[in-house]
Structure formats: structure tokens, C-alpha cells
Amino acid sequence: MDKNNEIAGIEKSMIQNQNKTVVKSMELLNLFIDHERLSLNEMVELTKMPKTSIHRMLGSLEGMGFLQRGEDGKFSLGLLFLQFGQLVSERLDIRQIALPEMSALRDKVEEAVNLIVRDGKEAIYIEKLDTPHPVRLYTKIGRRSPLYAGACSRIILSFLEEKEREQYLREVELVPIGRGTITDRNELRKTVADAREKGYTISYSELENDTVAVAAPIFDHMGRLHAGISIAGPQERFTEERLPALIAQLTAAAERISRALGWRRAKRS
Amino acid sequence: MDKNNEIAGIEKSMIQNQNKTVVKSMELLNLFIDHERLSLNEMVELTKMPKTSIHRMLGSLEGMGFLQRGEDGKFSLGLLFLQFGQLVSERLDIRQIALPEMSALRDKVEEAVNLIVRDGKEAIYIEKLDTPHPVRLYTKIGRRSPLYAGACSRIILSFLEEKEREQYLREVELVPIGRGTITDRNELRKTVADAREKGYTISYSELENDTVAVAAPIFDHMGRLHAGISIAGPQERFTEERLPALIAQLTAAAERISRALGWRRAKRS
DNA sequence: CCTTTCTGTTCCGAATTTCGGAACAATCGT
């Protein structure tokens, strides 16, 4: 159902210090992003690690509550994640501040509205309001996408500090995800520059086919990028004539949220 | 704001095999239940572990995404928990099934409705619908309470398999949490027996003062206890005259959910 | 009913890791 699986993987390189066991344990946990339930031997096959090691680690992970084992012996993610997930969610104050604006925006444009923050080289959805028509679906909060793909991600990339942005643009590997994913480094550069200038960006089928998204940046009181907000929906509803209005309302909402965070003036690069 | 902190702690005893490092790391993570942000030295003080060890573990935890460090050097829970929390939440099919019934019930009685499952010796809230009046508050999903306290918890305890139930009743240590928490083993036994007989249980100020809750069990297709559902609210609104109606509607909803899970008949103990 | 196969668990010596005190570096506050 989802095309972006391995995306959540953690960069193995660049890290020195680390407790090897803990990292390997993480590898096990990550398996559960794509697999709901796994047996010991399934994990052995997937990871190629020795059975004994996995067996030992599973013991730990279960003891800590990260995993739990069903009566058939298979493992699944533990309820502990509910608790911590909730904690993290509560502590993201940006969400509380942005929610009213997002809600108003959703009602005005009748399209899905997303709130995104950066997490390393990825963007992560921290709130999502769906269009009211379909059943209110607890969609992919927590979903990740690389910074180069999708309007929401790109707006974050575009307003990163120059140094970081340049390094990313130089080093990133552009893997296609949707039909419209930008895979040419120069094109990406141009789009990013355009986004910085205009204060918004548009994506066509970059993450999901036939889906269009418009995104704008949110700044904090230091004038730094804090989050991104986007409107997304099916291509048919995002016509040429409608776009200008959508963009106006989106950027207005983004500015109001920024101001609520203590932001003052547009910062000239 | 909350009185039950350390409750989420994991039983250190009874576990042999375990990777010591991983478990210690868990101790660090658990600090973040009560503390939003912590510096290295604060953790040293709280845990009494040697600074070097903590430093090393923090490196690992950060690398894995469990923790992230702000620009001031302090650590906080990583956004990774959002992703896994969401995954767990999505995969709890009981929630999807129960939600419509819970929503209907909430609208009928206009009180908060909770859905609870068991996790070891604790109960954990997996869904919560608040009464519509106050702002819809993203309350304590993921919150835990011991099985002996509160209607929701007790209903789960009451319908556990006899052997397990007896062992729990024998061994549990009854620590008071709210003004009405049952701390007498015999009284608890009586209340539990009563709950089994009647199919519901009521609590007065057991977890939170001046709060009343009524709870009923939900069974799966094997006739085993699968979850608990409760109505909770301030004492003033739970009058003697109103209770019978509340109980009737609650148990009816619980039965409908049980049937949706494939449950057939009442099981005579 | 016995055999085969597949899964999960235990054992144990060799080897890698962690452990943690102490020294060092980097900030901060005064």
C-alpha cells in the first residue's frame, strides 16, 4: 500500500561511538515498520544475523516493552510506544499552536492540510487534517519522507540554512518515489531557489501519483525555519485557476502561525 | 498534574537473560516520562549511574532516534516515537472496531468514554473520547494504571483467567493513588467477585479524586477478555438515579463490540 | 505411530565491549 518503506532507516555511517548491541536491536525494531508480526526465524532471514544474537536481543526488547510476543510466539510492537508516542505528540507545542489555523484552513479550502517538521534528512508529518468527506482516518502521522521529495519536504529544505542546504543538495541521492519525483540535481536546485524566492512550492505526483501539494514555511521567533504546512489533494481539484487562491490562503495561514510563534518580519536572505 | 508517575516502570526482577546495556538505556528513556528535557548531568543525578556510561548510552539512543538533542545540548524524546506510536495505534484493530460504538455511547451519555487493554500488570488506555463540551483534548492515550485501581482496570482484572487473577490478588501491593483507591486485599477480592457476577464495576475516586467511572468487559471470539470500556466523569453527574441507565447503555455497547469481535455467548465461570 | 522438519532455547569458551575513574576541554557566570 505504501511505496516508501526503507525510508525510515537510519544512516549507519557517520556514527562512531555507539553501543553495537543497541544499534542491532534497532535494526530489529525497524523490521516492524514493514511487518506487523514477526517470528524469530523470520527475523533471522530478514537480517542475516545469527539466531542466538537475535534471540538474546528479543529477550531484552521484550523485557523493556518495545516488543511483545503473542500467544503464537510471534512478536509485535509493544504498547509502550503508545505511551511515548503520545508524550512526544503532546510536547510538540508547534502542533497546539498550528492546529486552529490548520483547521480553519481545511474548512476554507476543503482539502487535506498537513503539518511537517524536519528530522535529520527527512521530513516527518506531525499533524494531518483530512478533508471532511471520507471517514476521518487516523492517517500517517509519523510518516517520513526525504527532504527532496514532495512540496512539504522541499519547503523545509528550501529554507534551511544555506550551508546545510548546499551540503544536502550536493550529497543527496535522488531516488524516485512517485511519477513526478525530481531526480535531477539541477532541477531540484532550481525548484528550491524558486521556493525561497516565492515563499511557497508546488509538487505534482512527487510522493504519491496524481496528488498535488502546495507548501509554505513556518518560522519561529528567531526567524529560523520551524515547520512546514501544506495543502494536498487529487490533481483534478488543483486547477490552474484555483491555485492562486489556495496559495494565498496557505501562505496567510503560515504567516499567522509564524507570528503566533513570535516571528516578526520576513527575513531577506 | 499527574499523580502516577513511576507506574510505568518495568519489573526489574524475574528477567534473567537480558542485555544489560539495553535495559539501562531503557532506564534513561523512562526518565523522559516525567521530564520533558534533560541534560546529561541531570540524568547522572537522577539515575546515579556513572557519567561516562550515560554519555555512551545517550550516544546510542540519539543515533537510533529515540532521543534528540536540542541546540542547548539537552535531550528530549525523538520523533521516532511518533512513527512507532502511530504504527501501534493503527495495528490495534480493537480500536477500529470499538470506535463507532464508543462514539455513539459518548453522544448518548455525554460523558467521557475510554477503551483499555491489559499490558502485563497494568491497564493502558488505547482510546479516549472526551465529552464534547471542553475543547477536544488529546488526552492521555497511552496512560497506564495498575490493575487494582479504577473501574477500567478492575474490570480487566476481574475477568482474567482464574489462576492469573488469584496470583495477582495474592501478590499485588496495594498503593493508594486517589482518595478512594482500594487498599484492602479482602475488599478488593470482594469487589472483583462482584464485578464478575454483575458484569460491570464502579469506582469512586480511585484514580482521580471526585471522579466516578463505570466499566464493562469486552471479549474476543475465543471468549477471552480482550479489553475494557468505561464511562467516566465528575461525581456530581453520576447520581444514584442515573447510574442504572448508564450501566445499561455501557454493557449494551460492550456486548455489541464483543459480538463485532466474533464473541458468541456469555461464558459462565 | 514413528520420522522428519522446523522453530525456539540453552550451553560455553573465546573475544570483543562495556565499565568507570580520572584527566581534559569547553562554556558559562561573575
Place this chain on the structure above:
DNA sequence: ACGATTGTTCCGAAATTCGGAACAGAAAGG
């Protein structure tokens, strides 16, 4: 400029993990 506090690195001793192999238990198959 100085002391105090916090974060980081070093290193030998000690404890843990590692993983092959053997074992146990259940399910599948004849």
C-alpha cells in the same frame, strides 16, 4: 580572569556479548 559547571576523551580491568553447535518441543508428513 577566574572558578564552577557541563560535556568529552582515554585507557586498563572486568564483564558481557558472540555465535556455532547441540538440545528440546512442536508441527507436518508418511
